[in-house]
Amino acid sequence: MLYAVVASFSLGYTLRAPAPRMEAAASASTDAAFGASHTSMYTDAVAKDSYDTLEEVLAEKMADTELRSVLMTMFNGCGTITEALRKELVTVADKQASVFGDVQLGVDVLADDLMWDICKTEPLIKEGASEEEPEVREMHADGKFCVCWDPLDGSSIVDNNWAVGTILGIWPSSTGILGATGRDQVASLVALYGPRTTVFVTLDDGVYEFTYGANGVDGWLCSRDRVEIAEESKIFAPANMRAAQDLPEYGKLIEYWMTNRYTLRYTGGLVPDICQQFTKRQGVFSNPTSDSSPAKLRLAFEAAPFGLLVEKAGGKTSDGISGNSILDVKITGIDQRTPLCIGSAKEVERFNEVVLQK
Ligand code: F6P
Ligand code: MN
16 A cells, blocks of 8 residues: 655654555545535445344354343343433432442442342342442352443543443353453453444444344344454544643644545544444554553453453554554453553554654
8 A cells, every 4th residue: 555654743753554645635626516425424324124133143252142141131131221211301410329430320329229139130140240349249149240330430520411331241240340351351342332322342243233222123133243353443432631731642643644534423422432343343542641641441340341342343553552452451440541542553653653652
């Protein structure tokens, strides 16, 4: 492919992009013909005559029958949270129980209580841990799996009626959660509550998307299978831009994305900001940290489950420190925080080169 140098910075790092002048010329003529509508990417999904159900796909693509049953229970939980979000007004919870100082909303408590109820009634679950509380609790001594959840990510945007989500990581009881890494997970699952509810889940041979209550079906239909994230991306989701005040290299990376006419797709909700990578089949979510803008994302509740999903879909992750995969970071504390970059492989490599200088 033809490459052109587009910017050179004092760090000595030269940023290169696929022939941007030619692209710029091409996009200028398209702009003239159609307005700038081509900067948006639309779906290429075509309606199918029939869709497989969750039960059918799990029977074929999840060999471990016990894990299959736990996943089924979790999907049901996400269905219940969907219904609750449709009906509940967003108000602060009567009792503020978060030890992390986060404001708890009625919907946070509702989703969390539901997750605890699921763990109590599912004998396969040995340990449970919620982002709302800093401890791993034993549920059933002879259970097979340990589950970590963020019941409702996006508390600061749910009042806007923007998309929010549930994030779940499942570890085998042989490793547990503390002392394990994200790579030890046997599965992870993320529910995205938008106009529709979609769940992205790791099955034996890749990442699948299921949609709740679509096409008049009561339950989950498989709406995408074996999702793949391309190496390159033209969209970007730059979180924690405050950190660019301390890290000029982060400012330079953002400048690179702008100079090269990438399209900004960022909501401030981790779930929609990363899940777009599964539907657009590309993307990068960057969240470096600095002394005055410290890490906010939780390793066990957020970064590790997303890391498994994105890497299983062919994407890449960076722990934001060594540049290695987030899946290799040891979980030493349940509330451990981490920087993160995740998405299309080439963009994560660019983050490592520009921001971490690796
Ligand atoms: O749980 C962390 C989170 O709410 C993510 O969903 C989101 O990416 C991030 O915080 C947004 O942080 P801020 O509100 O500081 O921009
Ligand atoms: Mn969260």
